[in-house]
Amino acid sequence: MPDNDFGNHAEVTYGVKSRDAVLQHIADHLKILMSEALSSSEEKNVQPRAIRDRLRSLDRRQWWLWSSTVLVLILLTIAVASFAFPAMLSRDNGTYSFYLNQSVRALVGMVLLFSVYLVYQQTMIVKVRNQMADQIEALAKVENLTNEVYKLAALDQLTGLYNRRSGEQRLAEEISRALRHSRPLTVLLIDLDGLKQINDRMGHPAGDLMLKTFSERLQRAIRGSDLAVRLGGDEFMVLLPECRAGEVRHVLSRVDGLEFEYEGSKIACGFSRGWTDYKPGETSAELLKRADDALYVNKRAGKRQREATPPPVAQPVS
Numbered sequence: 559m560p561d562n563d564f565g566n567h568a569e570v571t572y573g574v575k576s577r578d579a580v581l582q583h584i585a586d587h588l589k590i591l592m593s594e595a596l597s598s599s600e601e602k603n604v605q606p607r608a609i610r611d612r613l614r615s616l617d618r619r620q621w622w623l624w625s626s627t628v629l630v631l632i633l634l635t636i637a638v639a640s641f642a643f644p645a646m647l648s649r650d651n652g653t654y655s656f657y658l659n660q661s662v663r664a665l666v667g668m669v670l671l672f673s674v675y676l677v678y679q680q681t682m683i684v685k686v687r688n689q690m691a692d693q694i695e696a697l698a699k700v701e702n703l704t705n706e707v708y709k710l711a712a713l714d715q716l717t718g719l720y721n722r723r724s725g726e727q728r729l730a731e732e733i734s735r736a737l738r739h740s741r742p743l744t745v746l747l748i749d750l751d752g753l754k755q756i757n758d759r760m761g762h763p764a765g766d767l768m769l770k771t772f773s774e775r776l777q778r779a780i781r782g783s784d785l786a787v788r789l790g791g792d793e794f795m796v797l798l799p800e801c802r803a804g805e806v807r808h809v810l811s812r813v814d815g816l817e818f819e820y821e822g823s824k825i826a827c828g829f830s831r832g833w834t835d836y837k838p839g840e841t842s843a844e845l846l847k848r849a850d851d852a853l854y855v856n857k858r859a860g861k862r863q864r865e866a867t868p869p870p871v872a873q874p875v876s
Contacts, residue, residue: 616686623679630672634665714788716766717773725787725795729842732785732799736836743836744801745845746809747853748776750792751828751860764820771818772827779812795846806833830857 712724720728729745736743750772757765769792776786776794785797798806816827832853836845 616683616690619679619683619686623676623683627672627676630668634668717769717788719773719777719786719788719794722787722789725785725789725797726842728785728787729795729797729845732797733836733842733845736799737838741800742802744798744806744833745836745849746796746798746806746831746833747846747849748794748796749830749853749857750794751830753792756825760820760825764825767818767820768825768827772813772816772829775813775816779809802835828860830860832856 712720714721732743735741750768753765753768756768769788773786773788773794776796780786780796780798783799784801787795787797789795796809798809810831813829817824818827819825830853832849832851832855834845834848834852
């Protein structure tokens with residue numbers, strides 16, 4: 559192996575080992591979260607359809623309660639009228655008093671019975687509401703765990719960008735969409751310069767800060783329809799649907815000249831880049847190979863330029 563490629567080989571080997579360790583950690587975390595989500599859902603028996611059915615049942619019960627209230631009031635009014643009006647028409651005070659007393663007693667009895675019924679129904683409604691609140695809480699917990707699982711499975715934990723697996727899946731989808739609608743698709747590959755040297759000289763926290771700072775700037779530089787992916791180590795991929803290769807420079811101009819501060823020093827965040835347009839009929843591997851060739855050409859040119867000039871040093875923050 560040539561001497562000038564030894565650093566790249568060591569960096570790739572280090573990146574592969576680190577990526578395998580991170581993937582194993584994510585896999586273990588996924589198993590724990592999935593087991594918690596499944597046990598929580600089984601314990602609470604949470605199903606959206608069941609919650610909808612309970613809500614409809616509760617609405618029907620409330621409607622029936624109010625309907626019964628109105629019906630009982632109407633019946634009570636009719637009962638009082640049936641007892642009182644005949645006595646009033648007969649003009650017999652004794653009979654009128656007797657019927658009135660009987661109607662009042664009947665009215666009180668019916669009110670008591672209906673009050674017991676109302677208390678029972680209201681207690682059942684409160685019970686159902688509490689059960690539904692518990693189910694909704696459990697469902698929210700399952701949803702949060704699902705989101706966490708999705709983040710672990712689809713996102714890079716350090717940078718918040720999509721990981722390699724998600725990026726490859728999205729690339730296949732974008733290729734299918736580009737073929738179906740005859741629209742352009744550009745793939746941009748980026749390789750940060752000097753990440754290994756920063757890790758060796760200033761420690762891994764400085765390298766992590768470099769990765770996060772660059773990822774945040776890259777995410778702001780692209781459109782909402784684009785996708786930024788961390789392939790691993792210091793390698794990034796950006797999918798730019800409906801974007802010609804000539805327009806990629808507008809994206810890169812928003813990222814060029816990036817600097818970040820670490821322990822009172824400013825450190826330049828340089829990078830190599832290579833991009834290409836999708837050609838109908840080629841596979842995703844062929845597309846990535848052409849983009850990687852362009853990246854390699856740019857990286858070799860950047861190395862020759864850096865060898866001809868003194869290496870930059872961290873500048874103290876004024």
